[in-house]
Amino acid sequence: MTEYIVKILESFYVTHDVKCFIVEKPTGYDFIPGQGTEVSINTSEWKNQMRPFTFTSLREQHHLEFIIKIYRDHNGVTNMLGKTNAGAELILHDVFGAIQYKGKGVFIAGGSGITPFISIFRDLYKKKELHGNKLIYSNKTSEDVIMDFELKNMLKEDYVKLYTRQNVIGFVSRRIDRNYLIENIIDFNQHFYVCGTSDFVKSITGYLIDLGVTSNSLVIED
Template identity: 70%
Template sequence: MFTYKHFKPILMNSHIVKVLQAVYITHDVKRFRVEKPIGFDFVPGQATEVSINLPLWTNQLRPFTFTCLRQQDYLEFMIKIYRDHEGVTNMLGKTNAGAELILHDVFGAIQYKGPGVFIAGGAGITPFISIFRDLYHKNQIEGNSLIYSNKTSEDVIMQDELQKMLKDRFIKLFTRENVLGFRGKRIDRSFLIDNISDFGQHFYVCGPTEFVKSITKDLMDLGAALDVIVIEM
């Protein structure tokens, strides 16, 4: 049973916001659009810690990336829901419009530094979505490409919009199925050699920890300098 002793006050630099929309956009990724506090801002690629404004959940903070444009009048997150344990995302899977979330500090290492190759694994695409949307809105997306790896075609987040923005500079790979027109393989050293001609450009890498570590090592082995690789794990 919840009692007052379980409650901790919400931090002063936090914002309670109402959920405006909550819909599944893949079988396990849910898009949340929430109120935008006055003066709230972020750099495309950044994230905030989010908690649910319910007893026992207010201090369960998890990091999620903004996927909207800065100038929009709402904030948006695309969150992978893990139903196999009673954690925050499982609870968010049950959270719908009208509920309240708590936003905390803005942070994040992924920020756009210039044209290059974006390499994402699974939900690691989320910081790139805001960056691509921002560049596309400014008509500055030219010169950027995306290599996006998922287990299956059903796991791809925002496929149609990414295709529209990047056109033939959008490469999809699937590790657990072979789909006509796509590539059923992993991103490894051989793949990077076959698909990248310039290792002096910027590289942006985001995904599971081992995914990021492996690709970063391969990029550096192939001549990419550490200062041109932007990573988030």
């Protein structure tokens, strides 16, 4: 497995527990929007502790960007990343990932599951090909929404937010279940992109298949 040591150029929080890292891009390193790599921190204690994260930058940019949810409740990799700033080094590995754009459809994300979609949306927006795609984005509260302003700017009326633990005027406060999909999606003969926790993906894909979506139309991480 190839290793690429890169320096963190910038790091900053985009929500109370989600942090953005802008890092050097190795020469010749490329990816398809939606893909990611395993990342570790280049210190003796952490360099062998690899975790998968998705690229959120555009592939033609001269740097790489990761948007990472920080879990402070245990002494893991993301907790350490929360304390890691510009000047430190990360180790990147080979690119992988099954999530990539197959055509217009509905993107369904739970929490930090939005991250593989960000690069896809940015790429399509730059190409003026984003219109006609819809995002349904579920979070616990409004404070948990990642890149809210940019998503709204790119997707406009095709951006739908749901909150599972908060009532906010003008927004839906409910979970994405079978009834919600029936009420809010007219055409199930299109692509569906789903990303979130394993339980989230399992339940949403189960509902979609039950409603007639074929496995070939589902785009999820293997």
